[in-house]
Amino acid sequence: LPWETMPDEELAKSYLKSFYNFREDNGSAVRRALSPLSQKLSEMQRFFGLEITGTLDPATLEVMRKPRCGVPDGKISAFS
């Protein structure tokens, strides 16, 4: 789907999979204080200087919808 027509959560998951190595099911049974989605959102928010909420707030969505370079911010060297 084009980015602008994706539901917000789907957009966020797709974005975080592309640029923050987000995996929906990591197979871990350990109870986490923060969901993997929330952790990755926090990572992204920290990089962009957004308020770190771990939630999909309007400012975070706004950044996700902007045109950008396709190289992941976190695992960039994995390309090579």
Add this chain to the structure above:
Amino acid sequence: IFGDNLKWQKKNLTYRWVDPHRRLRPAVLLGEDPIENYSPDMSQAEVDQSIEMALQVWAGVTPLRFSRVFSGTADIMVSFGRQSHGDLYPFDGPQGTLAHAFAPAPGIGGDAHFDEDELFTFRSEEGQCPHLDAGVPETLGGAPEPVCAATGYVLFLVAAHEFGHSLGLSHSSDPGALMFPIYTHSNPDSFVLPQDDVRGIQSLYGPNPEGPLGPGPEPPTTPDACDSKLVLDAVTTLRGEIYFFKGRFLWRRHTQSSIPQQSLIANFWPGAPDEIDAAVERRSSDRVFLFKDRQVWAFRGYDLVAGYPKSISSFGLPGAVKKVDAALLDEESGKMLFFVDRMLYSYDEATETLEPGFPQRVDRTFPDILGRVTAAFEYRGFAYIYSGPVMFEYSLGSKRLFRLLDNSYFLTCT
């Protein structure tokens, strides 16, 4: 830079245009020359010039030198491709991802790929988006359009960013840097590599031994909210947030959050000027006005209001006024105050005329302000008036001075 300190071990690098699909076919690798692949959006000459200019951005500040080859495998293979294009990192169609590149390494390392589903251009006039310049009707609202999507992304800017990766730079979290991952529109003719990028690339390769080719502008830096000497260009409220302007940048801070978020003005309002003189919100009509020289821009949300920019005379200011230093609107009384040099003008929103008795000296209304006013805004019945890095807090009703503060009171240093 990349975590593994990836960089080229040589100073002379080659580049070449190539179709990535063909490159991966064994027959091609065994000797059949690939077909050169150009963007359908631009002429071959424009693509060539964009790529050469993008490489020169990096050559200008390092010992690196680039030469183009027309056959065989170059260090930096450049291509346009769409969707799955042979590297296991498919593109996503229009918008979203514009391009990607690989860190220095043999093989695919250093290569740069551009998403053919995007509309690339050589340049856009005046570094702005022509489709936004005409303005939109005031009744239109909704989500912002992607920056310059209708007129295309400047290939030079995208390529210069990607070649930063090709040479060993990772993404920067400095929103003013070329290596910031979000596309920012600017005029290629006046582009100067920002300081953050210069420091990054020179940490890998050192400076250009030939020095700068001539006197040129200094690399632009990004303003720091923690700088105690910071003098803001303008401050305004906007839909429950406070916006602080400096150069090409703004910080926005929600009044219930202590963390300001820094962006480029161009990322908010592609048609807005940089280095504005003043800004003011009129909440009753949901507009924010940005002043620069003798012009004023009005925005509603992300959209330029039809008919703007206009002359500042539309606020009753006489022709002798060349620029406004600061502005604030007292919604309670309906008076818009303009600070011009040491003088104060009061514009009555109801009658749409300047109030009688104005202009008058600023210190007649605000007796403690003896220096030039640099920014001002209204918040919860108080006027916050900046003179350099100092901020005066006045009650708008009584004009009584309450406190002397500094930038960090609202624009927190994080």
